[in-house]
Amino acid sequence: MYSTQMEAAKKGIVTKEIKRVAEKEKIDEKVLMELVATGKVAIPANKNHKMLDPEGVGKGLSTKINVNLGISRDCADVDKEMEKVKTAIDMKAHAIMDLSSYGKTHEFRERLVQTSTAMIGTVPIYDAMGFYDRDIKDITPKEFLDVVKKHAEDGVDFMTIHAGLNRETVEIFKRNKRLTNIVSRGGSLLYAWMELNNRENPFYEYYDQLLDICREYDVTLSLGDALRPGSINDSTDICQIKELMTLGELTLRAWEKDVQIIIEGPGHMSIDEIEANMILQKKLCHGAPFYVLGPIVTDIAPGYDHITSAIGGAIAATHGADFLCYVTPAEHLRLPTLDDMKEGIIASRIAAHAADIAKNVKGARDWDNEMSKARKEIDWNKMFDLALDSEKAKRYREESSPEHEDSCTMCGKICAMRTMNKVMANESLTLSE
Ligand SMILES: C[C@H]1O[C@@H](n2cnc3c(N)ncnc32)[C@H](O)[C@@H]1O
Ligand SMILES: Cc1ncc(COP(=O)(O)O)c(N)n1
Ligand code: SF4
Ligand SMILES: [Zn+2]
Known part of the structure; x- marks a missing residue:
């Protein structure tokens, strides 16, 4: 018996999830098992997510993409979000994150777990305020962990937990001015909680209890980047790197308990810094899989941030990122519509595939x-x-229909493909007007 995919792999057990992922990736089961045992690949698969068709995230595997959705206070139509879920799965999203941040999110999460063959992620701290229906300041560390436990029981495969934002890092943040402070939603909530209560980050302080919950259900911890840069001005600064170093330490503590880890990363960042960031993450986090939002390579294109982030995502994945969090044209503007979501999925699938070509993925x-x-x-x-x-x-x-069926209206009769096919087959050809 085993409690997590990592424990099984360490014991030399080829689980049905490892078998399935190896088959999809066309790689050897034993090779994959070794990668899971050493944490270089994560297979997020909660024991209570019965519908799941598992995916591997990490070294040597194809680049995966995640779709964010979920209700907010201003857009709270659960049926519309369920329609997004179905479309996202049809469009081959590997993962869906339910980022609902309003009201009682339980009903939507339950429907999601029952419907989704894709792996499911959540950010429990978003849910805490709606769950307890009270000011964040007054939520206790135990209550935060109880929300995590609830999501784990519900069948969530991976959870974003911003455990790297500790008091030490907060001091560094206060000493080093940023253009855009903290843009992570979870990070900003935690910062507020820590400042208002003058206490340590509960997910950092009670990290061992958190790991016990994850181990019980085999929840993969997606260690959040509370201090990711929210502008190209802030990238690769001391705040971001200090947090990444802490995430590296937390990675080793999780692996000791056989809890699988994914590391979350930036953010807004100019193209020339991307490769170095990928190398730093892999070094500081001991080869753990890297999950990036974007990187968004310029700040000036609201309405087109699926493009700014596909450019960054393709470069990031070429240099080691394993998992791309999609960005839609609605980023920085509104909650995405169904059409925004579709454009975001296409853009991130292009980025992932372009990188897979460069990485020589099978x-x-x-x-x-x-x-x-x-x-x-x-x-x-x-x-x-x-x-x-x-x-x-x-x-x-x-x-736009052409005169010749075997061309298109771009060149029509002087279609290069058509001309060459005929010439090379020694067929007769008239190219006059
Ligand atoms: C962290 C990322 O999550 C996205 N994000 C946050 N909440 C939602 C939601 N309900 N639906 C879709 N995307 C969301 C933000 O746009 C950001 O890019
Ligand atoms: C790659 C990545 N990074 C971060 C988040 C969480 O969002 P936030 O930090 O804003 O709470 C996410 N869902 N994916
Ligand atoms: S401006 Fe919009 S997207 Fe940006 S942090 Fe505020 S609510 Fe979120
Ligand atoms: Zn942004």
């Missing part, structure tokens, strides 16, 4: 080569089938 290039073959053969149906967004590809072609 099979990644085959998809591109099939598409290129279909293009050369001017096989439109094949191209639509292979397209990441088949519906859009089809619609664009239908809206």
